[in-house]
Amino acid sequence: MSETTVPAGIPTLGVLGVPGGDPPDLERLSGRARVEYADEGSLAALLPAVDALLVWDFTSDAVRRAWPGAGPRPGWVHTASAGVDRLLGCPELVGSETVITNARGVFDQPIAEYVAGLVLALAKDFHGSWELQRQRRWRHRETMRLAGTHAIVVGSGPIGRAIGRTLMALGVEVELVGRRERPTDPEFGRIHAGGALDALLPSADWVVCAAPLTESTTGMFDAAAFARMKPTARFVNVGRGAHVVQEDLVEALLSHRIAAAALDVFADEPLPSGSPLWDVPGLLVSPHMSGDTVGWRDDLARQFCDNFDRWAAGEPLFNVVDKQLGYVPDRSAP
């Protein structure tokens, strides 16, 4: 439920754009909003003048830096991302009356497909086959049958649920782990509380992280967690880089404590070319793209415009982030 105040007349919408990137398609708002673009350098000056802010460049830290300055602040900030950890890194924004909404929903199915693809690629050792192809070598191997294996998905929001659903469709047994326990769930039977993870990890063939980054999930995949996994377990992270203690993951792979991992997100993005992560044996690296299917930016712009319609009409916004929890609670989605 939003508590934003809708301005009289034509509101001013600030857009934190992608430098050199395509702006959002806001054609639908034509005549209904004065759109002002800002980049990292000009955001601070623009902030006092806007009624609402669209964080189109969600990889930028500009909001966190500009927000604490002087002057009025917009009552509504929408970010074109599922994660809101960057925005919530600004205590002044968290403590304000400003309503934050996010892009919950846009990335669910694409990320679920991406994770299913990674899981299958690891099960079937595509990486090994393509390395052998480079060497022009024919070497038959036996691979893993995916059906009947066991996955733990950490994150019970719409992305985690879509991942779980897709893996189940492939015959995988899935346990979902969320912040709090839900003893019954129509799709997954039950949702486990975060505290149950330690006991669940030893049974997993697959551990997938799709959690929001909060105080309690930061660094949750550390040496102790990897030590609980099977030596044949594979770990996939499509959440945030900071969910993982990267050195601990590298050590777990090098010592064969776990079998393999795939990371789409990193503590430092873009991953510097000098990072040791690029060539750890058994580690697959991709550049934070799991949710970004062709047309994703149009989907993000459309979703924002839908929420703008509500805002302009004085209706409750959807995808309102609980600034204490750090994500959109389940009941808030339309």
Next chain:
Amino acid sequence: MSETTVPAGIPTLGVLGVPGGDPPDLERLSGRARVEYADEGSLAALLPAVDALLVWDFTSDAVRRAWPGAGPRPGWVHTASAGVDRLLGCPELVGSETVITNARGVFDQPIAEYVAGLVLALAKDFHGSWELQRQRRWRHRETMRLAGTHAIVVGSGPIGRAIGRTLMALGVEVELVGRRERPTDPEFGRIHAGGALDALLPSADWVVCAAPLTESTTGMFDAAAFARMKPTARFVNVGRGAHVVQEDLVEALLSHRIAAAALDVFADEPLPSGSPLWDVPGLLVSPHMSGDTVGWRDDLARQFCDNFDRWAAGEPLFNVVDKQLGYVPDRSAP
């Protein structure tokens, strides 16, 4: 329905083994069959002495070469493979009373997973990501959303059906193409006749070959077929190498007539290290392993023993190959 004659007393079972490879686990037949092993060199001498033959090394041409010789022939030949093209390459075996059975069923789910993995890997450009990883380069790209794309699966036997089912579970719209039309089908709505393929190809994002190799399917993927596909189409072959006119596929890839392909089977296997196929841009090569998940040989041995039980009891065998059609017709499976 089999018409084999069961011998009185303890029958002799010939096994064409894998040279240097593990023999099948036939423990269950202990005391109920005299098991004689042969390799490519000794099969001709053994054939007149066996009541049944298990073709454990299904990659061998030894049966085709040994069968035309003198003396009695076994009444039952079982091959530990889904494809029977090698056996049916022997006219004397085809023309005989000998019943052929195959491994129908063992490979369905593994191959379906493998194909789903390839399709997702191509949709998400994993190959590109891993090449960039080798170069330590971070390059974000937009990838394809799989749900809502359109696949044609050629082959309506259990392998083709399992592939279709798995792709549908991932949100893909699937058309199955078989030898003859079936206007209604509980899972796929309808099965198209082979003659409909030309008209279907222009609509496909994915074309998957999982057909038996017969006279009418040999070379079916040729320049004309690739010319009907979309420039964005991707082709996957898990059938037999001879389904594809390899030069035509290479030309279609080099001229960007189609976007990409993945081959698990080849006209010549193992693919010679000098083959040009190893480094065609957009072509993924794997060494005929799509169905071979851990434990597959045990599954194959168990399946043979199940059929042996029927044979020994004088009951109809399952998975009886129609030697004219070149595969097990639908109604024959148990």
